[in-house]
Structures are given as C-alpha cells and as structure tokens.
Amino acid sequence: MPERSAVRVRGLEKSYGEVQAVRGIDLDVTEREMFGFLGPNGAGKTTAIKILCTIVEPTAGSATVAGCDVRDQRAEVRRRIGVVFQEPTLDTYLSAEQNLRFHGELYGMPRRLLRERIDDVLGMVGLADRRHEPVLRFSGGMKRRLEIGRGLLHAPEVLFLDEPTIGLDPQTRASIWEYIGRLRDSQDITIFLTTHYMDEAEHCDRIAIMNRGEIVVTDTPDALKSSVGADRVQIRTEDDDAALGLLRERFGVEAAVHGGMVTFAVPEGAEFVPRLFAGLGLAINTVTVTRPSLDDVFMAYTGRTIADTEQAEGPAAFARMMARR
Numbered sequence: 001m002p003e004r005s006a007v008r009v010r011g012l013e014k015s016y017g018e019v020q021a022v023r024g025i026d027l028d029v030t031e032r033e034m035f036g037f038l039g040p041n042g043a044g045k046t047t048a049i050k051i052l053c054t055i056v057e058p059t060a061g062s063a064t065v066a067g068c069d070v071r072d073q074r075a076e077v078r079r080r081i082g083v084v085f086q087e088p089t090l091d092t093y094l095s096a097e098q099n100l101r102f103h104g105e106l107y108g109m110p111r112r113l114l115r116e117r118i119d120d121v122l123g124m125v126g127l128a129d130r131r132h133e134p135v136l137r138f139s140g141g142m143k144r145r146l147e148i149g150r151g152l153l154h155a156p157e158v159l160f161l162d163e164p165t166i167g168l169d170p171q172t173r174a175s176i177w178e179y180i181g182r183l184r185d186s187q188d189i190t191i192f193l194t195t196h197y198m199d200e201a202e203h204c205d206r207i208a209i210m211n212r213g214e215i216v217v218t219d220t221p222d223a224l225k226s227s228v229g230a231d232r233v234q235i236r237t238e239d240d241d242a243a244l245g246l247l248r249e250r251f252g253v254e255a256a257v258h259g260g261m262v263t264f265a266v267p268e269g270a271e272f273v274p275r276l277f278a279g280l281g282l283a284i285n286t287v288t289v290t291r292p293s294l295d296d297v298f299m300a301y302t303g304r305t306i307a308d309t310e311q312a313e314g315p316a317a318f319a320r321m322m323a324r325r
C-alpha cells in the first residue's frame, strides 16, 4: 500500500508585518515518521508548526495534516492532532488526572473511553502513581511528560512537539527522549517536532534544517552528515611510516600523521575499517572513526553554526568553519 502523507506542505508562507517568518516551504512527512525541524531561534519553526496546528493562518501556500486542509478543515485537523507547545499550559492547581480529564472533556471524549485513556496515558508517561497530586508539586520533567501524555489523550494521528525538552536539565531531557522513543515504538503515530538541539535532532527519522524562514535541506541525519563529506579515521599501527605508504598503495588513500595518529578521511569510515584490518598488512593497535556532526551539516548549508546564528556572531563563525573543514 502506498504511504500516505501525514503532513503535506506546499509553498507555505507567513509574514508578520515586515517579518517574513516562513518563506515558502515544501514538505512531505509520511505516516509513522518521526520528523524534526532543526534550526536556531527565530528560524520560523514554531510559526510553521502553528500553521499546521491551525493556530496561525498562513499568508500563502497550502498544507494538509492527516489528509485535512489546515485552512478549510480546521476542526478536522484539530481532532486528529495532539500538540505540546513550548510554553507550559497545565493547570498547576489541578491534579495530573484532573488536567487530563479537563482536556478530554474539551475534546468531547465519551466518559468511559476517557477513563480508559487517562489510565493508559498516565501509565505511558510513568505518572500513574502520582495521578492525584497537584501538578505544582511536579518537577519540570514530570510536567513535560504530563503535557506529552495530554497531547496523546485523544489518540491523535499526528503529535506536534515544539521544543519538547526546552528548559530542562540534561538528565531530564534524556528521560523525555526515552518516553518519546517508547511512544513511537508502541503507538501508531506520526511525531513532528522542533528543536535547536543537535543531539535531539539525531532521534528523528528525517530532519529539515530551517534557517531564516526557509528549509535549506531535508534528509535523514545520517545522509545529511554523509553529504558534508568524509568521516575522519585515525589509526595507530606497529609502523606508522609504512602505514602511510600502504594506505596509498592498497586503498588509494592519502594519510598524514596528526597528534601521533595516522589520520585520513574516507566517505564511510565505519565500513572502511573492516577492509582496512583485512587489507593493510600491518598490525593496527587502535582505531577511531569520527563522523561529521549535525552542527557541521548546519554549517555546511548555512555558513554558520546554530549557536553562532543565535548569537548573530556573523563572519567570524564562517571563517572558523572554513578553517576547520
């Protein structure tokens, strides 16, 4: 059966007066995919997501979510999506369960189904034993988990998560990602998220890199990293001088000694290593393979790192990038 688009976007634009927040983006997200927008603050990620969630009207272009048009079928879109925004929206004086019940009633969920779903969802986000406690006693991570659970309550087809771990400490961020991972394994759901954390983008099946309202490139994290060039391989052998000659002769690879290690670049380092062991004809004592990071990818496509862009540091970053490559 052909895969259906969970999200389909064509020529989408949004301006706020003079500010062009989204400048004509195209996008297809397939069902059950975990898709991410990666980009610095102000890139237009939240605006694009808000259009898909029918909260903001686009200035131009079209989009469908779960097969429904975001302009003409707003109620249908809303029934089919779950949303977790950056700003917390829980009622902290209510208990976890009351927050969920309130949300379910807003969605007009039948009572018995709602009771079942509340139990499911609290179990899913690991808060079953805290269900009667007021949310104001929860940690930041627990609140976020509850918000994610609330987004899942009405069994949406597409779950939007806008910066799901913003403001959380590294340990809590890791635990939130564990929940998101479990969720995508256990539920029939498409997850569409935004992040400006490189390591979080790595969890996605595919990412679109956004910069200044545009999508600069879309692909899997691995393909994007491969597209910026070669992996760096470093080996230490019983005879490094001989290794340089053998690498050239047997593999056509130009290597040099850096920091006491024979260093060279090849497109697929991890796949090259077994061939190297089999064919070099010298004992290899240690080997390390370093892949390009998503930060390298962002830099390659925009000329700056995400951090540089956020600090509007300008040409200095570009010069650094050129020096590092």
Ligand SMILES: Nc1ncnc2c1ncn2[C@@H]1O[C@H](COP(=O)(O)OP(=O)(O)OP(=O)(O)O)[C@@H](O)[C@H]1O
Pocket (backbone or CB within 6 Å): 016, 019, 020, 021, 039, 040, 041, 042, 043, 044, 045, 046, 047, 048, 163, 196
């Ligand atoms: N309601 C609004 N009114 C005017 N300008 C806005 C509004 N919302 C967003 N913008 C502007 O649109 C641009 C894109 O903002 P947006 O929030 O979509 O970016 P973002 O990539 O999601 O960043 P962040 O992660 O900080 O939310 C920014 O220049 C922002 O100032």
